[in-house]
Amino acid sequence: MDPKNLHPLSTLPEAELEVLLRKALEETHPPGTTFLEQGGQPAKALYLLLEGQVALLDGEQEVETLEAGEFFGFPSLLSGEPPALSVVAKTPVKVLSFPQEAFQRLLMYPEVARFFGQGLVQRVQLRRVPEPSLFAPVGSLVRRPPALIPASATVEEAARRMREEGISSLLVEASPLGILTDRDLRNRVLAEGRPPTTPVAEVMTAPLFTLPVETPIYEALAAMVERGIHHLPLTEGEKVVGVVTHTDILLNQAQSPLLLLRRIERLELERYSPEVASLVESLFHRGLGGVEIGRVVASLNDALIRRLVKEAEAALGPPPVVYAFMVFGSEGRREQALLTDQDNALAVAEEGHEAYFQTLAEHVVGGLIRAGIPECKGGYMATRWRKTLRAWQDTFRHWMEAPEPQALLDTQIFFDFRSAAGSLSLKPLEEAVLEGSQKGVFRYHLAQASLAFRPPLGLFGRVRTEEGFIDLKRHALAPIVALARLYALMAGSLAKGTVERLKAAAEGGTLSQEGAERLEEAFRFFFALRLKHQLAALRQGKEVENRVLWSALTPGERRRALEGFRAIAELQESTARSFQLR
Known part of the structure; x- marks a missing residue:
């Protein structure tokens, strides 16, 4: 492997690259060699893997395998802190070791600095210990047990209770359990001119929408935004143990979708x-x-x-x-x-x-x-x-x-x-879709449509690019979306999201569990990869598009893309056989 052809080294002026390569040392190491130890001494060099594989370990858990053409050591070099992950050789390896001063010289070039900056974010995410404000259980925000009030109580009594206890909601003891919020008092009582003697039961919201206390904050946040609600009761088993508000989540985050909502x-x-x-x-x-x-x-x-x-x-x-x-x-x-x-x-x-x-x-x-x-x-x-x-x-x-x-x-x-x-209500339309999805002619043509866009695989499974680019929407996301739509409808599911459709197809037996999981993993990867490059384009003032430069992907990204392309191709081939399509 010639380092001169690897991104981002290939972007350097030729003379500068020659100087840097002369400073680098080529080393070989046996399996089991520990290059960096989690929490140990900060990295002293930037490593480029020329041959073999190394594992990134979070404790005892392997979170990623790096292959030839990938770098390691740069997160610690950039931060000056102990490595967040251990790096251990899985096979005999050959590496190119750049001293710290050479790495600092590399960072003088904007394209190189951008490459390692983005790589730092990806490596940090591998630790599987995401930012607590998004991934901690939403139950961690609960500060007190829920306050309850009888359904026969008046709105005047409810308002007085909220003021005295400094809260913005009450659970209403009704069947099913309901909730009354300060917004309900404003919008359903004051704005409509109802008297203070109005029973709480007439203006409460029931039944409750609840989530378990162990739900990650980001899922709770998405659910609240989706439903436009500002109070979320939380359950342990069948019991409501607390209520979190939009304010609780806003105080927990510097930038929140609820704030924009x-x-x-x-x-x-x-x-x-x-x-x-x-x-x-x-x-x-x-x-x-x-x-x-x-x-x-x-x-x-x-x-x-x-x-x-x-x-x-x-x-x-x-x-x-x-x-x-x-x-x-x-x-x-x-x-x-x-x-x-x-x-x-x-x-x-x-x-x-x-x-x-x-x-x-x-x-x-x-x-x-x-x-x-x-x-x-x-x-x-x-x-x-x-x-x-x-x-x-x-x-x-x-x-x-x-x-x-x-x-x-x-x-x-x-x-x-x-x-x-x-x-x-669109329920009659949903029923018509379910009825029609069981007809053979519709399934046949829907299957044909799912083969319209193919992954860019050529001879021997190699990736074919268009002037060096891959269109992630056309050749990766669109075929997965179409296949998920087909197999979910065949399973009699009205799920709308691609991930939910794949799960429904697996549960309904129209897709194997393994096939559904492979496509879900590919979909999540391609979706995030496209988003990463679109955000980079926005920052640079460039046009946001669905194409990515194949050579700009890391070796790990190229490996995962190939795995995703193959998963798509295999299911498309299986679909073509099942429906006797060419």
Whole structure:
């Protein structure tokens, strides 16, 4: 292996590279050699692995294997602190050792400094001891047992109790258990002119949405953002043991999705996109997975849509009939980490009222554009796609009973639908999808659509690039999304997220457990890899895209990408055989 061809050394001026290589020592070591000891002496050199493998160990647990072409020692060199992980040879190894002064000289070059800075973040995340403020149990935020009040108590008694105890919610002793919050008192009592003698039972929220105390804070946070709630009861077994509030979580974090959620109602639309990008970068560098970040961002987008819908209704008057503002594609699957184009539509209860709903759609779509979410290039937006619920059922049945391959390829994102705003139930549409998903002709064409995008593997399993680039959306994420959609529907599941669909397919027996787990691992990896490079592009003022430069990936990333590509290819081949497709 020639170090001159390895990134980032290949970016150095030739003369400078020659000087640095002359300072380096080539060494060979047997298996079991400990290069760095966790918590031991700080690193004195930067190591480049030329041959063999070394293990990164967190205690006794191996968290990563490094192969030829990868560096180690730089996290400790950058921080000046003891190594966070042990580095031990797994096989006979050959390394190139750069002294500390050579490493400092390397850091004078921006591209090299950026490479090792990003590598530092990745190595820290390997420790599996993420930042406590995101990964600690949400129960750690509970400060007191829940306060309870009888359902027969009056709202005046409840308000007095909250003031005396300095709390913002009470659990209501009803069946099922309910909750009354300070927001309920403002919005359901004062704003509606109810008398102080109103029974608590009339204005409480029931049944409770709860989570177990051991739930990680990031999951609790995502659930609160998703539902737009500010109080979260926590359970141990069947018993509610405490309530955490948005304030508890805000105080626990420097930058929180809940803080942005609270500001969405008043935020200038033009500030939305940069605020989301800043939040995403913060969450990513604090160790939150890309898929989990996507769920948080989708919930924020939903809140923005609800704001725009509310504004439209305030200007136009109450809607003449109930409706649902639907979202599709990555937003429908809750997998939109950075803002991409819109995919939305309207479902209305009955025909007529075109002027009202066209104006509403234009306000929402236009507001999303101002917020940095551009128009859909394919035109799949509520300004063009508006039907009655019955017409939507007919449209879906047509797609499923007499599908045309290209039309289905273009419209399969509609099968990721969910409601982001409005009160019209989409259950009849979900039932139509479940019914149609059992038809052989629909499955056949959906399987055909899942083979439209293939992983970039050439002869002997080597990666084929396009001018050195790999399109992660087209050749990695899109085929996994399509395969998960196919096998989840075959299992009779209405799950929307790709990870949830893979789990449902495994539980339903349409995918093997191993196959589902391999695809989930690949999906999580490719999602995070794309996000990492998109965030880097944002920081550098470059265009955010789905392509990555293959040579810029670390050897470990290339290895994991190959494993993911192979998992996709194997399931696509199996699908082609099962459905007798070429």
